[in-house]
Amino acid sequence: MAGFDAFLLGEAVKEGARILDGKVDSMTYAASGMPRLTVSTQSGEQVSLDAAFVAIATGINGHYGHDYRDDALIASVQRLNPAFVPGKSRKALIFELDVGEEYLERNLRREIYFIEYGSKHLAIEHTALIPKGRFLTVAMIGKCIDAAALPRDSQRIVHDFLTLPQIERILPGIQAAPLACACAPRMAVTPARFPFGDRFAIIGDAVGARLNKDGLFSAHVTASRLAQTVLHDGIGRQALAKGYGKAIRWLAADNRFGRMVFGVSRVAFTKPVVSRITYQAFATECKVRDERSRPLSAVLWKISSGTADYREVWREMCGWSVLRSILAGAAVTLRNVAFEAFFGLKWGEYGRYPTVVLKEKREALKERLASSLETEIEESPEFERMYVIKIRGAAEEIMEELAQFGGPHARFLNLRFIEVRRIEGLPNQVGSVIRYRIPLVGVGAELRLTRVIGFETLLYQLDGRLASRGKLIFNVAPAKDGNSRLSVYAAFDYKKGKGFAERVLWMGAKVLFPEFVHDIVWNHALCTIKEEVERRHGYAPERLGKLKHAPPR
Numbered sequence: 001m002a003g004f005d006a007f008l009l010g011e012a013v014k015e016g017a018r019i020l021d022g023k024v025d026s027m028t029y030a031a032s033g034m035p036r037l038t039v040s041t042q043s044g045e046q047v048s049l050d051a052a053f054v055a056i057a058t059g060i061n062g063h064y065g066h067d068y069r070d071d072a073l074i075a076s077v078q079r080l081n082p083a084f085v086p087g088k089s090r091k092a093l094i095f096e097l098d099v100g101e102e103y104l105e106r107n108l109r110r111e112i113y114f115i116e117y118g119s120k121h122l123a124i125e126h127t128a129l130i131p132k133g134r135f136l137t138v139a140m141i142g143k144c145i146d147a148a149a150l151p152r153d154s155q156r157i158v159h160d161f162l163t164l165p166q167i168e169r170i171l172p173g174i175q176a177a178p179l180a181c182a183c184a185p186r187m188a189v190t191p192a193r194f195p196f197g198d199r200f201a202i203i204g205d206a207v208g209a210r211l212n213k214d215g216l217f218s219a220h221v222t223a224s225r226l227a228q229t230v231l232h233d234g235i236g237r238q239a240l241a242k243g244y245g246k247a248i249r250w251l252a253a254d255n256r257f258g259r260m261v262f263g264v265s266r267v268a269f270t271k272p273v274v275s276r277i278t279y280q281a282f283a284t285e286c287k288v289r290d291e292r293s294r295p296l297s298a299v300l301w302k303i304s305s306g307t308a309d310y311r312e313v314w315r316e317m318c319g320w321s322v323l324r325s326i327l328a329g330a331a332v333t334l335r336n337v338a339f340e341a342f343f344g345l346k347w348g349e350y351g352r353y354p355t356v357v358l359k360e361k362r363e364a365l366k367e368r369l370a371s372s373l374e375t376e377i378e379e380s381p382e383f384e385r386m387y388v389i390k391i392r393g394a395a396e397e398i399m400e401e402l403a404q405f406g407g408p409h410a411r412f413l414n415l416r417f418i419e420v421r422r423i424e425g426l427p428n429q430v431g432s433v434i435r436y437r438i439p440l441v442g443v444g445a446e447l448r449l450t451r452v453i454g455f456e457t458l459l460y461q462l463d464g465r466l467a468s469r470g471k472l473i474f475n476v477a478p479a480k481d482g483n484s485r486l487s488v489y490a491a492f493d494y495k496k497g498k499g500f501a502e503r504v505l506w507m508g509a510k511v512l513f514p515e516f517v518h519d520i521v522w523n524h525a526l527c528t529i530k531e532e533v534e535r536r537h538g539y540a541p542e543r544l545g546k547l548k549h550a551p552p553r
């Protein structure tokens with residue numbers, strides 16, 4: 001037998017252990033007071049084994065799909081210690097899709113996704129998408145899996161999951177991928193109580209695990225704590241309660257806090273309004289705060305990675321720093337919703353994607369734009385905004401979409417009250433002019449395309465009467481995963497005006513068009529451009545074709 005189990009058994013043998021293959025049917029106490037195991041060996045004979053100490057590590061999955069609480073051995077342990085209450089478990093659905101390395105490289109490069117919501121008809125709570133070599137592992141829990149009569153229903157769940165719109169967005173064409181394997185193991189969801197007695201103790205999954213995480217780590221904690229207790233404190237019930245009991249109490253507390261953490265995070269990610277606020281809070285942190293002082297990001301990382309005890313996660317979740325980020329997110333969301341309505345921006349069929357440039361990455365982006373244009377970009381303009389989005393498409397295809405800028409059929413920058421029109425020249429050609437105009441007021445601004453660097457960069461310059469050093473730059477660069485990154489950079493200095501009246505006029509313009517308006521408008525525009533490119537150039541069907549011909553495992 002290969003694998004981790006075999007490796008561990010091999011190490012134990014090296015230390016002098018002897019392996020007896022078989023199934024332990026029950027445990028009783030012999031007249032000597034030692035635990036006596038009845039073992040059915042592989043040859044079919046029954047062997048009695050008296051042991052000075054028994055560590056039970058039966059897991060919760062060696063019982064042919066039945067709940068391990070119905071197991072004969074566990075029942076015999078309960079007879080020895082009536083206070084022992086086995087933990088509860090629930091089914092998970094784990095399947096692997098053979099999608100090929102190239103597909104994963106393009107769509108999930110070094111990324112793991114957590115999906116917290118299915119649909120009205122697919123009640124899932126928590127799903128992880130993990131790329132492994134050429135396979136994509138999907139691990140999910142939820143009410144639909146609890147209620148499923150497996151394996152019949154699992155095929156339907158797999159199909160319904162892969163056809164969810166949010167999955168199609170992350171993994172286009174995935175529903176055509178061949179299923180390499182599927183299983184429905186149990187996961188511990190509450191720890192056992194009093195899982196020890198004179199000369200025995202239960203460890204590993206059979207005693208419990210951290211909620212939705214870290215089965216191996218939890219098994220390591222219980223096993224090592226038990227070993228220390230046995231070696232240093234004793235093997236009687238009292239000694240075990242004192243020493244080994246610490247690990248059990250840690251597990252119980254961690255599970256309790258874990259349930260609270262997941263309860264709150266489920267609300268944060270499944271209720272549309274709350275999830276928009278949470279996302280906005282996260283994006284605002286990334287935009288305005290230094291990498292090391294983003295409390296919400298830190299908490300989200302801890303929840304998904306499992307690197308901290310849930311007690312610590314809960315404390316941070318309820319702390320002022322995270323609350324302040326959420327309140328800021330709520331305020332920004334409220335403002336954005338109002339301005340989206342004002343400008344008539346509708347999301348409809350378009351998905352929302354992050355367009356924030358992390359604070360620590362802004363200088364690098366400016367340097368890239370400068371090197372593409374072979375020119376300097378001004379140090380600190382009064383107004384400066386940048387956005388980026390990943391698009392599954394080639395630079396030519398993205399430039400083709402940008403050629404719609406100001407055109408009658410453009411799907412982006414269709415704003416109520418502001419007319420954006422190309423009034424001179426040809427699309428994406430030097431000399432073309434885009435005019436932003438507010439017809440109601442009769443004022444406007446003009447952007448002239450002054451430089452075009454292949455399918456890479458477009459530099460528009462703003463009419464000098466309105467602002468100094470005004471620039472709008474579009475840049476398409478290859479992303480590491482073979483896709484493209486479209487960046488938008490907008491910057492200018494406000495006009496100061498000479499006399500009092502002029503100064504008041506320019507200050508008025510600044511108030512009327514605050515900087516955040518650009519964030520709202522460009523976020524919508526970039527998401528629209530992305531989806532238009534990906535749909536028009538049929539990225540999903542092309543991948544679909546590739547997946548259909550992936551070789552079987």
Ligand SMILES: Cc1cc2nc3c(=O)[nH]c(=O)nc-3n(C[C@H](O)[C@H](O)[C@H](O)COP(=O)(O)OP(=O)(O)OC[C@H]3O[C@@H](n4cnc5c(N)ncnc54)[C@H](O)[C@@H]3O)c2cc1C
Pocket residue numbers: 022023024025057058059060061062063073094185186203204205206209213214215216217219
């Ligand atoms: C598909 C899957 C993927 C996972 N991925 C991860 C992961 O990525 N990271 C992570 O940390 N954890 C993961 N886990 C959880 C992890 O495998 C478990 O937490 C860990 O294996 C628990 O170890 P254990 O020794 O307690 O139980 P197990 O590994 O389940 O071993 C129990 C053993 O006892 C045997 N047994 C049962 N009853 C008897 C009996 N009466 N007599 C004799 N032998 C018996 C069983 O046959 C089995 O061999 C995963 C689990 C599954 C099912």
